Amino acid sequence: MSETKFLEVLDKAHTGPVCKVKDWEARIVPLEIKRILKEHGLTGVCAPENPVNTDDGLVDDFWEAGFELALSTGMLCLATERIIKFTEEELKEALRNRPSRLTLGSGSDRVVIEPRKPEDKKPPITTMTPLGITFSEDLIIPVCQAIAQYRVVDIVISPCLLTFHGRICRGGTPYETLWGKYEGLLVREATRRAGRPGMPAWGVESSPTEYGYLGGYGAPGSFDPSWAIAIALLPSPLKTDYSLLHKVAHAINWGAPIESGHWTMIGGYEGPPEGAAVGALAAHVLQCAVMQPTVIQSDILDVRYFGNCGREAIWANSITVQARSMKTNTLPFGVTSQVSGPCTDMLLYETACISVAEVSSGICMVMGTRPTGCRFPDYASGLENRFCAEVVKASAGLRRGEACELVKALLPRYEDRLRRPPKGLSFPQCTDLKTLQPTPEWQAIYEKVWKELENLGLQKPWK
Amino acid sequence: MSSVTEKLKEAIRIGSEKDAREMAEKFVEQGGDPLAAISEVTVLMQEIGDKFSRFEIFLPEVILAADAVKEALAVLTAKIPEEKKREIRRGKVVIGTVFGDIHDIGKNLVATMLQVAGFEVVDLGADVPSGRFVDEAEKVKADIIAMSSLITPSMIYQKDVIDQLQDMGVRSRYRIMVGGAPVTPQWAERISADGWGKYAEDAVEVAKILMEGSREVSGLVARGAPGE
Structure with missing residues (x-):
């Protein structure tokens, strides 16, 4: 990471063209996406009936379109209401300079994250977590341990804290500065109890503003660069702010590996699935230039149900993952975002579809769930994370056409329920808290769905 | 007159605030009935909302159309007698994402759909300190305060706003709506909010019910997630 490059970015945030956020969201970005889609002949090419793309020519076109959008718009800094713009060479250099290998953790739990290509036989790294889900304070260690106990899981992340030493968590306050460190201590304790003290993590997950992150990353006993990736998420694609840039500055000071990420929305500012794909690719490029990330998330959700397991979202994610893995040597990762709850078969179907699509498309790491x-x-458990990690490992080497057929077979089993999904059961309701094993009911659902996957040709990596 | 109305509707469709204002001005200059024009605009906005729900158009087009409507309505409603204004009034909503939370697409969706449905919307943006919701609601004489939160550590600020209104003795002046991914009906009930919706269109339905019921609605009005 280069402090000099980051200083240049900060300078651009103070000297770039002035722009109001409303103009950016409602006019500049949408109109530019519309123009680019039209000029590249990409309007209406989304093929929901074949939700995993197999056309390399289309990947080329989308990558060119995404790069063009990154070059023409740049990224808006909300704090200064100015656009951070880059030249073509600056963007290309930023992509070239991203690391293509990251080693984290220690001992038998050390992991190496490396690029993959579509249909690559190398299994992706699995980062499992109740991602973004709030958990009762007394259940944080048990749920992290319940996930870390499965060796198929490579990296673990804490859920968000509901309370901190019994106090309600209030973002943006000194409480947050304190709980940033606390989260790191809880994760460490969970991996120790799981017998995996060298297991890597990410942090600070419970950090809605920069405070939790500044307090937690680097604090003694908490997250540090030897075992933890520093999380820094954009407020939305193609926009940044000082809270995020504080996190980047802190990570540079610590020499920490940075995760950058965001969600582009189908139906949102970027419009249709094709527009969301172009927007997500532009965001991948611009994140590299603005934040110097080590691992890069650039995923797409569908605004109709706020998940990424429907046809259009799977298609859009498949094409962007293919472009990001084929056209760069960066470390792109994907997040599975489901809408149904634990102890339902729908959660496992959703998980399988997005995982299979992304792994066959060349993702190097999958984060779920x-x-x-x-x-x-408290609506998360160890078992869906085990399932996700197993499907990810099992999908290595799958051809995109095979993945497409598998997804096509599974989608009809749940897609009509995406807007009214089953809530399922909470962690204590579907887990034996003494043994951290799933209840027989949840275990039976897991086995049933795995059997269905095996019947469709996906082999469980180990029984 | 009908050609001016058509041009006004076209200005709204393409999201031109300037043209929408000009056509509305031309309409009233030519002696047109502003109530008739508002009625046509309302039908058009319903069509635009329906197109968005079918993904025939997307959020930016709806936002621009809603802004153009705002311009046109400012001209048209100025020409309506006060008693008639009360009849057609949907209500005024102060909306924002609460403190510590910078996410805004969900809030923007709801704000836009409320505008489409004819509500007057004052959008405070994201990361809004609790006191600002209160100050702004008092200043603009809002009917509804709508608060979004996408992250749990910020949800508590929805309660802070309600507590502040309570402590100031002005809680009964407002209907409070809350929403956002982690915000459940149970949470809404716990903090004594009046309305909760799962999706943007649910929020509009809830706002309509809250306004229809005026101050007599009791208990939470929730839409969009039976059984949650």
Whole structure:
């Protein structure tokens, strides 16, 4: 990471063209996407009936379109209301300079994250977590341990804290500065109890503003660069702000590997699935230039149900993952975002579809899972994370056409329920808290769905 | 007159605030009935909302159309007698994402759909301190305060706003709506909010019910997630 490059970015945030956020969201970005889609002949090419793309020519076209958008718009800094713009050479250099290898953790739990290509036989790294889900304070260690106990899981992340030493978590306050460190201590304790003290993590997950992150990353005993990736998420694609840039500055000071990420929305500012794909690719390029990330998330959600397991979202994610993995040597990762809850077969179907699509498309790391779209506190468990990690490893080497057929077979089993999904059960309801094993009911659902996957040709990596 | 109305509607469709204002001005200059024009604009906005729900158009087009409507309505409603204004009034909503939370697409969706449905919307943006919701609602004499939160550590600020209104003795002046990914009906009930909706269109339905019921609605009005 280069402090000099980051200083240049900060300078651009103070000297770039002035722009109001409303103009940016409602006019500049949408109109530019519309123009680019038209000029590149990409309007209406989304093929929901074949949700995993197999056309390399289309990947080329989308990558060119995404790069063109990054070059023509740049990224808006909300704090200064100025656009951070880059030249073509600056963007290309930023992509070239991203690391293509990251080693984290220690001992038998050390992981190496490397680029993959579509249909690559190398298994992706699995980062599992109740991602973005709020958990009761006394259940943080148990749920992290319940996930870390499965060796198929490579990296673990804490859920968000509901309380901190019994106090309600209030973002943007000194409480947050304190709980940033606390989260790191809880994750460390969970991996120790799981017998995996060298297991890597990410942090600070419970950091809605920069405070939790500044307090937690680098604090003694908490997250540090030897075992933890520093999380820094954009407020939305193609926009940044000082809160995010503080996190980047802090990571540079610590020499920490940075995760950058965002969600582009189908139906949102970027418009149709094709527009969302172009927007997500532009965001991948611009994140490299603005934040110097080590691992890069650039995923697409569907605004109709706020998940990424429907046809259009899977298609859009498949094409962007293919472009990001084929056209760069960066470390792109994907997040699975479900809408149904634990102890339902729908959660596993959703998980399987997006995982299979992304792994066959060349993702180098999959992060999951987000049962109920993060709506209900404590609604996550170890088992869906085990399942996600197993499907990810099992999908290595799958051809995109095979993945497409598998997804096509699974989608009809749940897609009509995406807007009214089953809530399922909470962690204590579907887990034996003494043994951290799933209840027989949840275990039976897991086995049933795995059997269905095996019948469709996906082999469980180990029994 | 009908050609001016058509041009006004076209200005709204393409999201031109300037043309919408000019056509509305021309309409009233030529002696047109502003109530008739508002009625046509309302039908058009319903069509635009329907197109968005079918993904025939997308959020930016709806936002621009809603802004153009705002311009046109400012001209048209100025020409309506006060008693008639009360009849057609949907209500005024102060909306924002609460403190510590910078996410805004969900809030923008709801704000836009409320505008489409004819509500007057004052959008405070994201990361809004609790006191600002209160100050702004008092200043513009809002009917509804709508608060969004996408992250749990910020949800508590929805309660802070309600507590502040309570402590100031002005809680009964407002209907409070809350929403956002982690915000459940149970949470809404716990903090004594009046309305909760799962999706943007649910929020509009809830706002309509809250306004129809005026101050007599009791208990939470929730739409969009039976059984949650």
